[in-house]
Amino acid sequence: MVNIKDVAKVANLSVATVSRYLNQNGYVSKNSSERIEQAIRELDYKPSSVARSLSKKQSNIIGLIVPDIKNPYFPELARAVEDMAWSYGYTVVLCNSDDQIEKELLYLERLSQTYVAGLIVATSLLDPSVYLSINTPIVALDRIIDATVPTVATDNQKGARLGGEYLLTNGARNLLCIGGPHGLKTADDRLTGFLEATDKHGLDPIVITSSFDFKVAAKAIEQCLAINPQIDGIFASSDTLAIAALHIAHKLGKRVPEELQIVGFDGIALGEMVSPPLTTVGQDLYKMGTAAATMLIEQIEGKEIKQTVLNIDPQLIVRGTTRKEAAK
Amino acid sequence: MVNIKDVAKVANLSVATVSRYLNQNGYVSKNSSERIEQAIRELDYKPSSVARSLSKKQSNIIGLIVPDIKNPYFPELARAVEDMAWSYGYTVVLCNSDDQIEKELLYLERLSQTYVAGLIVATSLLDPSVYLSINTPIVALDRIIDATVPTVATDNQKGARLGGEYLLTNGARNLLCIGGPHGLKTADDRLTGFLEATDKHGLDPIVITSSFDFKVAAKAIEQCLAINPQIDGIFASSDTLAIAALHIAHKLGKRVPEELQIVGFDGIALGEMVSPPLTTVGQDLYKMGTAAATMLIEQIEGKEIKQTVLNIDPQLIVRGTTRKEAAK
Numbered sequence: 002m003v004n005i006k007d008v009a010k011v012a013n014l015s016v017a018t019v020s021r022y023l024n025q026n027g028y029v030s031k032n033s034s035e036r037i038e039q040a041i042r043e044l045d046y047k048p049s050s051v052a053r054s055l056s057k058k059q060s061n062i063i064g065l066i067v068p069d070i071k072n073p074y075f076p077e078l079a080r081a082v083e084d085m086a087w088s089y090g091y092t093v094v095l096c097n098s099d100d101q102i103e104k105e106l107l108y109l110e111r112l113s114q115t116y117v118a119g120l121i122v123a124t125s126l127l128d129p130s131v132y133l134s135i136n137t138p139i140v141a142l143d144r145i146i147d148a149t150v151p152t153v154a155t156d157n158q159k160g161a162r163l164g165g166e167y168l169l170t171n172g173a174r175n176l177l178c179i180g181g182p183h184g185l186k187t188a189d190d191r192l193t194g195f196l197e198a199t200d201k202h203g204l205d206p207i208v209i210t211s212s213f214d215f216k217v218a219a220k221a222i223e224q225c226l227a228i229n230p231q232i233d234g235i236f237a238s239s240d241t242l243a244i245a246a247l248h249i250a251h252k253l254g255k256r257v258p259e260e261l262q263i264v265g266f267d268g269i270a271l272g273e274m275v276s277p278p279l280t281t282v283g284q285d286l287y288k289m290g291t292a293a294a295t296m297l298i299e300q301i302e303g304k305e306i307k308q309t310v311l312n313i314d315p316q317l318i319v320r321g322t323t324r325k326e327a328a329k
Numbered sequence: 330m331v332n333i334k335d336v337a338k339v340a341n342l343s344v345a346t347v348s349r350y351l352n353q354n355g356y357v358s359k360n361s362s363e364r365i366e367q368a369i370r371e372l373d374y375k376p377s378s379v380a381r382s383l384s385k386k387q388s389n390i391i392g393l394i395v396p397d398i399k400n401p402y403f404p405e406l407a408r409a410v411e412d413m414a415w416s417y418g419y420t421v422v423l424c425n426s427d428d429q430i431e432k433e434l435l436y437l438e439r440l441s442q443t444y445v446a447g448l449i450v451a452t453s454l455l456d457p458s459v460y461l462s463i464n465t466p467i468v469a470l471d472r473i474i475d476a477t478v479p480t481v482a483t484d485n486q487k488g489a490r491l492g493g494e495y496l497l498t499n500g501a502r503n504l505l506c507i508g509g510p511h512g513l514k515t516a517d518d519r520l521t522g523f524l525e526a527t528d529k530h531g532l533d534p535i536v537i538t539s540s541f542d543f544k545v546a547a548k549a550i551e552q553c554l555a556i557n558p559q560i561d562g563i564f565a566s567s568d569t570l571a572i573a574a575l576h577i578a579h580k581l582g583k584r585v586p587e588e589l590q591i592v593g594f595d596g597i598a599l600g601e602m603v604s605p606p607l608t609t610v611g612q613d614l615y616k617m618g619t620a621a622a623t624m625l626i627e628q629i630e631g632k633e634i635k636q637t638v639l640n641i642d643p644q645l646i647v648r649g650t651t652r653k654e655a656a657k
Contacts, residue, residue: 029356077399
């Protein structure tokens, strides 16, 4: 049976050009159009759904927008997205919105206008209506945009409760919670979960909030520990915050975990590199990234999405910054 | 004077559509073409060079290809590229080649065929002819591709010599050099520079090579230190390798810097987060990234490039893993 390659051969043009002509979704010169029409007549070619799907697949690039490429969390997430996308023949371009609305808007605009087949957004600054108005398949990763947008997320509240309970199980009583920036749903959920754990024990922890920036956090933690030397347990809303706490503990000569226990959140590789290695509430970043990529590709290829919201439970990863005592 | 916006208004179409028509670089329907022609006649519009430059600037996306997005070095480099690109109105899409030739090839292909105005490659697996054959402006970053390709690089040999000399200045005599993977020019140059420093002192250091992966490196370092307990100074070919060494030192109970001094290479932020903070040969990643972006944009915009090869000297950053003794 005559196919698009035969037409391209007779017309002495590329398959891509013939495809653009057939699907009317790209520029084709008058001369090329005539040659293609001639070839179609000669071969008695009947365009099939294959040609149409070729055009659908014409973009095999996925855009992934993250808020901060320097935060080790996002490169790890990106890696998972890439692996899955690659196995389906898609390449991923990574865009750093730098936590700025204008940049995020511009990326959304430019990427959806150019060649991306779909978008995964791990950011959340814009109004849900903006994401919904984009004429490109979209999946939300790690952040909730809207109930109608396919989403892969961690149960942050549950995870933070786990982390808080583990500190208490290990004998910590004078607790400090280093929360992420106020207003960020992820950070707020983690704080809520942590406080559920301490409330159950009738405790009243100190809570400070900080941006995820290491230096800013380290400064805030040092000030807090200086006026609260009784603190014996720290729950941090992210591993980078926990590592800042560990850094300050070393600076102040506090032995970890003997005098001060620390639990983080995320499960980034960095947690294994510090000394002692960091106990943390680990998100399965690999599972999250691959699930988001799968969900997006299913949308792109017009398949039915099995699940619109996938909540992945985090798991406690016990390392060296907690004491492993029996429950008291 | 009549401009493209007036034409768009009269034709009741977008400026982008009119621009595509004028520059013949995108699909315009027959109906739209007729309306534009009509509007041009009515307004007596004379297309100016502004319209043409609009099309040249039509792609305002820069592609940046890196070998490993999880290596903290590359996100920092990317951030610098992005800042400079942004100031010129360009957005950057980041592509992770994962140190694989097929992936790098595919990114080069797909990006140059789609909407990128130019490419910055921080990878180096492919034959120079491949990069040279791409019909898109290109700049090499951190790796030398070819003498004719505009390049921004660090003087790796000089930097490593600095690092080695600093260890010797601080009294280390039984040295270990942890080199990066053999065959990678960056790693080879650093080893060469380090050995220049030790040769001058008539010393014969132990040399092991390792991939930049933390776990792999940590294992190799632990084995080496176990059978060479006399080692009192380590020069590592990258900060991630140095941090692996620090991690093992802690594990083995060796006091840093009192019993064992460590110097790394790169100057990534991670070096400040560990305890003690890492002494390192710092590349000015910000300067490198911004210079590469500037060079590329100059090419894209048809300006003369002031310098084809920019070598940036690394600087010693003294922190806590070296002893700061007087020169012996």
